[in-house]
Amino acid sequence: MENMQRFGHVVMLGPTNAGKSTLLNRLIGQKISIVSPKPQTTRNSISGIITQGDVQAVFLDTPGLHRQKRGIAPLLMRSAYAALAQADVVMLMLDAAQYARRIDGLAPDLKPVVKAVGDGRLPVLVALNKVDVVREKVKLLPVLEAIAEALPAAELFPISALTGVGVDELLKALLSRLPEAPHQFDPDEVSTAPVRFLASEIVREKLFLALGDELPYSMAVTIEDWDEKSKPGLTKIRAAIHVGRESHKPMVIGKGGERLKDVGQKARADIEEMLGTQVFLELWVKVRRDWTDDPSFLRDLGLGQ
Missing domain, CATH: 3.40.50.300 (P-loop containing nucleotide triphosphate hydrolases)
Known part of the structure; x- marks a missing residue:
């Protein structure tokens, strides 16, 4: 039995x-x-x-x-x-x-x-x-x-x-303490979250760590493009960093773009480890005013109803 x-x-x-x-x-x-x-x-x-x-x-x-x-x-x-x-x-x-x-x-x-x-x-x-x-x-x-x-x-x-x-x-x-029930996932699966979402979260983590006390909380990350086909062994990712105010852009970019470059390098390393392949990661910063009050954008982030 x-x-x-x-x-x-x-x-x-x-x-x-x-x-x-x-x-x-x-x-x-x-x-x-x-x-x-x-x-x-x-x-x-x-x-x-x-x-x-x-x-x-x-x-x-x-x-x-x-x-x-x-x-x-x-x-x-x-x-x-x-x-x-x-x-x-x-x-x-x-x-x-x-x-x-x-x-x-x-x-x-x-x-x-x-x-x-x-x-x-x-x-x-x-x-x-x-x-x-x-x-x-x-x-x-x-x-x-x-x-x-x-x-x-x-x-x-x-x-x-x-x-x-x-x-x-x-x-x-x-x-x-879990109930008796059949398994719902393959034994080697570790998350139900899509890899695109996990990649956006990695970028957001590096932003949190890099910005410290300067962190603007009205900040979100979305994956705009994900290309695994054009070059074998390389995943090309374009990610947008959304901030709530124009004054937040230089905080994220940093002097001469150094902060954004550092965030990109550290995020790319973690994403490569997650995917097991080389990654080309492009980041840019966009102003999206009052995005926390935008139901459509919140749904895109997985936060809306």
């Missing part, structure tokens, strides 16, 4: 910069979700697929939860909560380093998500990330008590997504 297969969706929720994308990339074994120290890095619900024997899970890395009410922020919040409709298991990730500095339990941002997942309908696991940087573990007691009170049925896993501490135990627990 063959073993029964398990399949399901694990929705990853948590505040901005809690480390969800870093964890997803570690679990998958390669980069599929962009990482930066800036909030609102993850905009779409990025999916990663893990297959271990008879168990297959689709992990959804959602936009970080926060309380901002302007710009694109409310749309990102709706995207995060909408992912719960697909969930078989919920993983709530918290930043241990941040909570070591708090004395009042869970942050107010988390009250809505606790309300949404605390009804016992779904298994909930809490990953307390970045425990490797907290020297005085006793400072985490208030958040541990708050989690136990807010989500009494949840299991708690201290981890470090960066170093891997506790990650195997967390993954084993998540996979064990």
Whole structure:
């Protein structure tokens, strides 16, 4: 008798910069979700697929939860909560380093998500990330008590997504709670996201890292052209960087075009690694005013209804 297969969706929720994308990339074994120290890095619900024997899970890395009410922020919040409709298991990730500095339990941002997942309908696991940087573990007691009170049925896993501490135990627990169901993907698939989307996300990541405090948040990346046929072994990609104001263009381009050139070189290297082929990457910057209020453009980005 063959073993029964398990399949399901694990929705990853948590505040901005809690480390969800870093964890997803570690679990998958390669980069599929962009990482930066800036909030609102993850905009779409990025999916990663893990297959271990008879168990297959689709992990959804959602936009970080926060309380901002302007710009694109409310749309990102709706995207995060909408992912719960697909969930078989919920993983709530918290930043241990941040909570070591708090004395009042869970942050107010988390009250809505606790309300949404605390009804016992779904298994909930809490990953307390970045425990490797907290020297005085006793400072985490208030958040541990708050989690136990807010989500009494949840299991708690201290981890470090960066170093891997506790990650195997967390993954084993998540996979064990998936329902019995046939697998939906080939064992070698690692994401449901199209490679064009992943390429645009890589460019956006390099922009986040290059711009630092200068970062204009009204910035998006679209792939305008993708040519794999004209020259064997070479993929030609033309990508547009959309900014909300004319004054943002020189920030992205940099003096003499050096910043844009650097972003392009670093993005090209990551895209080549992802595709396993040589890449010619052309970037240019376009002004698209008020794109966060353009339903058609938001749909093109995968953010609209």
